[in-house]
Amino acid sequence: MDGLILASECDVANEVICAPANVNELFFNSHAWFTVGGLAFTRTSFLIFLAAALSVGFLFFSLRKGSLVPGRLQTMGEGVVGFVRDDLGRSIIGPEGDRYLPYLLSLFIFILIGNLFEVTPLVNFPITSRMAIPLFLSLVTYVIFVVVGFKKNGFRYVFDIAWPKSVPVALRPLVGLIELVSTFALRPITLAVRLFANLVAGHLMLTLLLGSGVIFVAAIGDIGAKAGLGVIWFAVGMGIFVFEIVVAILQAYIFVLLSAVYIQSSVHPEH
């Protein structure tokens, strides 16, 4: 209760944390650096291009020479490629996994860099916490696994999902309906929301804890000894900062893992 009263005091004094009057304010181009034909170029857009450039640059410079005794960068590049190829591509999709390696690899590196922006000092903003990016990436995965499913199995792909052979006949309509909805409607949504919500939650926690820590300590002249609370919050925030590094890597891994599983379910639908 003491903390609540304290927080309202600080809010009045500093007006640092403010809610937009209307959600539409978020979509106006008030934060745009410049606009190109009605499209605003914001900090987020810049970070998207930066993440893409970093992904391409990392792969290009780490694997350019391919020397027999790898340097530091080449070891890192080969480690990432080997990890995605063996642990995600081949072990889940099977021998055909190599066909999807370029997609999985670029997906993994792009999401990983986008997530790690969250814990990069001076950037502190994960681009994957803007719904557009996870949604777009999950729709690409969606298109790939649906197209592959139709290409490999023809219309039996949908039929096998809607009429599962491994279930007793009486239950097949029900299970088939659930499977249809979960495969074609829920998969892209949950795939996108999982990444988005994890990063938003982390970003929110870091902003609240570190931000209020700084505000409290800065307001030491007004609130006196109560400013000590800010130190505690800042310490908790630093603990969560480390936790968020793990989350960033884990969520990139899980997104690519699920993409591979979905593609696998189209390549070998009987499993």
Added chain:
Amino acid sequence: MLEGNIEVLKGAIALVGYGLAAIGPGIGIGIVVGNAISAMVRQPEMQGVARTNMFLGIAFTEALALIGFVLFFIA
């Protein structure tokens, strides 16, 4: 303080809803990880498979809690 002001209650109800949505996945993730660990201890040679499937199970279970989290902002 609350007379007729439903807006005050709205955020609180959304918070309670998120809390309820987190119970099931919390238990579920506990079961998934616990069983994965006992599988890894019993058969260390299957560790890689167990770990991959553990993350898959966590991801599917966690989705429910995360949908609750997103609904908290939409509501």
